[in-house]
Amino acid sequence: MLELVGVSHVYANGTRALDEVSLSIPRGMYGLLGPNGAGKSTLMRTIATLQTPTAGSIRFGDIDVIAQPDRLRQTLGYLPQDFGVYPRISAEAMLDHMAALKGIVSASDRRDTVESLLNQVNLWSVRKKALAGFSGGMRQRFGIAQALIGNPKLIIVDEPTAGLDPEERNRFLNLLAEIGETVVVILSTHIVEDVADLCPRMAVLAGGRVQLEGAPHELIKSTRSRVWTRPIDRAELADFRASFDVISTRLMGGQTVVHVLSDCDPGKGFKAAEGDLEDVYFATLASARRAA
Ligand code: ADP
Ligand code: MG
Secondary structure, X not given: OEEEEEEEEEOOOOOEEEEEEEEEEOOEEEXXXXXXXXXXXXXXXXXXXXXXXXXXXXXXXXXXXXXXXXXXXXXXXXXOOOOOOOOOOEHHHHHHHHHHHOOOOOHHHHHHHHHHHHHHOOOHHHXXXXXXXXXXXHHHHHHHHHHOOOOOOEEEEEOOOOOOOHHHHHHHHHHHHHHOOOOEEEEEEOOHHHHHHHOOEEEEEEOOEEEEXXXXXXXXXXXXXXXXXXXXXXXXXXXXXXXXXXXXXXXEOXXXXXXXXXXXXXXXXXXXXXXXXXXXXXXXXXXXXXXX
């Protein structure tokens, strides 16, 4: 559905935020996972036609996104990383205003749209409340409601779960999963569980490059036999880092547990790790750092 070929972006100060990004993104939820500074927001803004890449091409269905930004915008819903619009007017009035801006001219059409969106994101009961008084989770659900105005076929949400508590996050992700069944939804995040829980396909972005692409369960399978784990004393960590390819350290019940990457059994009390998406992610970041 969405095809990116060789997309690069260099900012005026010389920062190469995207380096030859090529991705083929099908219908459904797509996870774009990467640390701060990876280039996620740059990529999202570029797909959303808010900035033109230095090089490369982007197609969505039969739309040439760079040549025909207006056509893309007609079918785009976008929730930026810093939405930042929380005025002292009600959710209902704000959504009505945004629907008018998106070109829904008839007041009764707008009323129907606003009512169904508020119900869909579970904000109907608080529709008269000022946005300024909304919690983080309510704001993000409002952000999705505005992104859904006009039935977009491409929805981009940039780090939507940052700052949400677990219950709010869960509710928000369930909402996205429902939407994601019929359209393309790109979810950027630095939180591995966001992707593990609901994206059938994903990419890892780091240093402006696609480091890895595929289905989470396939990626986990291909990493599984290469990850080894054992608990260690905190004081031994430096020694372990020197002798092994340590991809992560986790505290579990007050103990330090290291995960290392090795093609064969490293001995020294290590056991084969079960292998999860966090191992895949940390192993990918570790090799990206080595290559840099
Ligand atoms: P992410 O969303 O993954 O954290 P960004 O796309 O925001 O990554 O940033 C990627 C890189 O581009 C970073 O090094 C960041 O400092 C830089 N960057 C982002 N926006 C600008 C800008 N407007 N001008 C210059 N550099 C920028
Ligand atoms: Mg960002």
